[in-house]
Each structure stands twice: as structure tokens, then as C-alpha cells.
Amino acid sequence: MPELPEVETIRRQLEGALVGQSIRAIDIVAPKSFQGNPELIIGSIIVGIGRRGKHLIFKFENGCGMLIHLKMSGQMIICRDDPADCLNDGDDPSGRLYDQNEKYTRVKFKISNGQELLFNDMRRFGFVRVLDQNQMQTLEEDLGLGVEPLEDDFTADHLSKLLKKKPKSLIKPFLLDQSNIAGIGNIYADEALFAAMIAPDRQAGDLSAGEIANLAEVIQEVLEKSLKLGGSSMRMYVQTDGSRGSFLDQANVYGKEGFLCSRCNEGKIVRLKIAGRSSHFCPVCQR
Ligand SMILES: [Zn+2]
Known part of the structure; x- marks a missing residue:
């Protein structure tokens, strides 16, 4: 399961690629992997991408949000303009670690800059959840998580x-x-x-x-x-x-x-x- 360093690595890369953009459309391939109303976030600018524990938190200009947990096998893959660019062989001699045929793609996000963001999840324990403004307000409390070990208050x-x-x-x-x-x-x-x-x-x-x-x-x-x-x-x-x-x-x-x-x-x-x-x-x- 991705832990703090893995989720934080992904967060930083998503932040660099997506802040200032918006989501143009969402293709929910597997309804089980997606919760909430996608209309709440479509078209609103992504103003930040945070992390709490192992959760990713997309923040939108309109105050809504999107919570993502990768659980056992979730992946966030950014496909560049040319889809061939995202077919990275990595270092694994046995082949690509993520599924180039999108067999395990559960949600596809069309980004305003033309890129596509994939939520892949072979095991299907992960989820994408759209949060309205009220849910964003109470998110910290609802998650019930302890201290962040890389923050200054962890002493x-x-x-x-x-x-x-x-x-x-x-x-x-x-x-x-x-x-x-x-x-x-x-x-x-x-x-x-x-x-x-x-x-x-x-x-x-x-x-x-x-x-x-x-x-x-x-x-x-x-x-x-x-x-x-x-x-x-x-x-x-x-x-x-x-x-x-x-x-x-x-x-x-x-x-x-x-x-x-x-x-x-x-x-x-x-x-x-x-x-x-x-x-x-x-x-x-x-x-
Ligand atoms: Zn020893």
C-alpha cells in the first residue's frame, strides 16, 4: 500500500502538473470507485492539491474538493498530450508497472490543458470522492487522523x-x-x-x-x-x-x-x- 512518501511523491507531481488547470470532463469507468457528484468540480480551477496521511485532497476554487485514497494498488497517471509519452517502461524488466491498456483504469479525468489523468486501481479498494463545500469544512475532523510526522509539531x-x-x-x-x-x-x-x-x-x-x-x-x-x-x-x-x-x-x-x-x-x-x-x-x- 502506498504510504506517506509514495502519496507525497504523487501529490507533488500532481501539484506541479495540475494546479491552475480545471477538469473538463470525468469518465467514470467503474462506478464503485467514484463517489459524489462530479458536476460539483467540473470546470472549477484546481487551486491546490494537499495530502493528509495517505489521502490526496484536490482543492477547487469553488470550495469543493476531491478526496482520493489509493489503498492497495491505486495509481495516478498523467498522460501527456501524446499518449505514447505516458507509456513509461520504468526500470522493471518484466514490463510496465501500470496498465497501458487501461484495463484497470477506473476513472479518467480530462484536464483543461488537454492532458488526461487516470485513476488506475487493480484491486479496487481505492476510491475517488467528490466533496461539497460543507464536507470540505469538516474533512479534517471526519478523517480522524493523527499528527503528520513530517510537520514541525511532530516532536x-x-x-x-x-x-x-x-x-x-x-x-x-x-x-x-x-x-x-x-x-x-x-x-x-x-x-x-x-x-x-x-x-x-x-x-x-x-x-x-x-x-x-x-x-x-x-x-x-x-x-x-x-x-x-x-x-x-x-x-x-x-x-x-x-x-x-x-x-x-x-x-x-x-x-x-x-x-x-x-x-x-x-x-x-x-x-x-x-x-x-x-x-x-x-x-x-x-x-
Ligand atoms: Zn542486527
């Missing part, structure tokens, strides 16, 4: 307060809970816990002040690093031009089951289910 103090509210929670599921911190999923939770040398099954209330301060710092470092690398591509995530992100090439634990730990050179990375999600960690140097 060791803040993290410490959050952890104290749920002292019995294991740290891994705590990090995945979007109402605590928004945007962290399995990859970055595992990588951050590795960087902080904290075992994923430690209890939240059990972490020392030093560990908490370190954890807050490495969460930001791991997310920033992935942002620089265009995110993590496994399965379906691609950038808006169809190219992959390369963070996973540099991951320490995620997808490294059985490999020797790059830090202690002693432990072998294990994969274990913790609170229903697979966790990757070094049993020797993560305590």
Missing part, C-alpha cells in the same frame, strides 16, 4: 504524549494506527524501528525517553529518505509518469527476511506476524 514530546495514552499497545501496531501518526505503513514502521534499534513487540509504555526521542527522529529520517528516492515500489506503486520509486533498494529490514543484518552482522532478519501484520526486524540488535 519527541508529542510522540511521548501519544505513547503514554496507549501504554499497553505494542509499538509496531501503534505506529500503524493512523489516528496516532498519519501516513506510516508497514514498510516505514519496520525501517524506523530498525533504525531506532527497538523491537516491534515492545510496549509503548515501556520505551525510555531516549528511545522515544530517537524514534521520533528516525521516523522523519526514514520518510525523508524515501521521499528523495521517489518512494517504495512493490507491486503497483508508480509515480505519475509510470516510473518506480527506489527506496526498497536501500531498505534494511523490509523484504530482507533471511539476510544478515546490515548493522550487527550477526542477526538474520526475521519476518514475524505482530498484531496481524508481518514485521521485519533483527532479533539481535533490536531490543
Whole structure:
């Protein structure tokens, strides 16, 4: 599932390409993937594209909005004037990561500059939802998301307060809970816990002040690093031009089951289910 760095990468690319334009028409290929009244946003200028956690939020001049969640396999692909330009092979020798035949295209947006924006979603868990002015006003409350980890208000103090509210929670599921911190999923939770040398099954209330301060710092470092690398591509995530992100090439634990730990050179990375999600960690140097 695309996490904060992937959604933020897409957001930045969409922002660069679409702000100042408007949507001329919407072709709803799969009604299940589209909610709300498309007429509310057609013709209104896109004034901003924001992100909250793993959600993309299009903002229109008329006060309406469009919320998009990519869930497991959603993609936002910008097709340039010449459709051939968007058929990017990426780095994947097995072929294109997104579907050039538009087999999984659920919604097509015709943009005022002649480009086409595709919402592709093989698994169909993602959605596009048009929001009226009132829904935009209450969106923050309705989403119920926790702090943004790359914002200034995410500090060791803040993290410490959050952890104290749920002292019995294991740290891994705590990090995945979007109402605590928004945007962290399995990859970055595992990588951050590795960087902080904290075992994923430690209890939240059990972490020392030093560990908490370190954890807050490495969460930001791991997310920033992935942002620089265009995110993590496994399965379906691609950038808006169809190219992959390369963070996973540099991951320490995620997808490294059985490999020797790059830090202690002693432990072998294990994969274990913790609170229903697979966790990757070094049993020797993560305590
Ligand atoms: Zn180790």
C-alpha cells in the first residue's frame, strides 16, 4: 500500500502538473470507485492539491474538493498530450508497472490543458470522492487522523504524549494506527524501528525517553529518505509518469527476511506476524 512518501511523491507531481488547470470532463469507468457528484468540480480551477496521511485532497476554487485514497494498488497517471509519452517502461524488466491498456483504469479525468489523468486501481479498494463545500469544512475532523510526522509539531514530546495514552499497545501496531501518526505503513514502521534499534513487540509504555526521542527522529529520517528516492515500489506503486520509486533498494529490514543484518552482522532478519501484520526486524540488535 502506498504510504506517506509514495502519496507525497504523487501529490507533488500532481501539484506541479495540475494546479491552475480545471477538469473538463470525468469518465467514470467503474462506478464503485467514484463517489459524489462530479458536476460539483467540473470546470472549477484546481487551486491546490494537499495530502493528509495517505489521502490526496484536490482543492477547487469553488470550495469543493476531491478526496482520493489509493489503498492497495491505486495509481495516478498523467498522460501527456501524446499518449505514447505516458507509456513509461520504468526500470522493471518484466514490463510496465501500470496498465497501458487501461484495463484497470477506473476513472479518467480530462484536464483543461488537454492532458488526461487516470485513476488506475487493480484491486479496487481505492476510491475517488467528490466533496461539497460543507464536507470540505469538516474533512479534517471526519478523517480522524493523527499528527503528520513530517510537520514541525511532530516532536519527541508529542510522540511521548501519544505513547503514554496507549501504554499497553505494542509499538509496531501503534505506529500503524493512523489516528496516532498519519501516513506510516508497514514498510516505514519496520525501517524506523530498525533504525531506532527497538523491537516491534515492545510496549509503548515501556520505551525510555531516549528511545522515544530517537524514534521520533528516525521516523522523519526514514520518510525523508524515501521521499528523495521517489518512494517504495512493490507491486503497483508508480509515480505519475509510470516510473518506480527506489527506496526498497536501500531498505534494511523490509523484504530482507533471511539476510544478515546490515548493522550487527550477526542477526538474520526475521519476518514475524505482530498484531496481524508481518514485521521485519533483527532479533539481535533490536531490543
Ligand atoms: Zn542486527
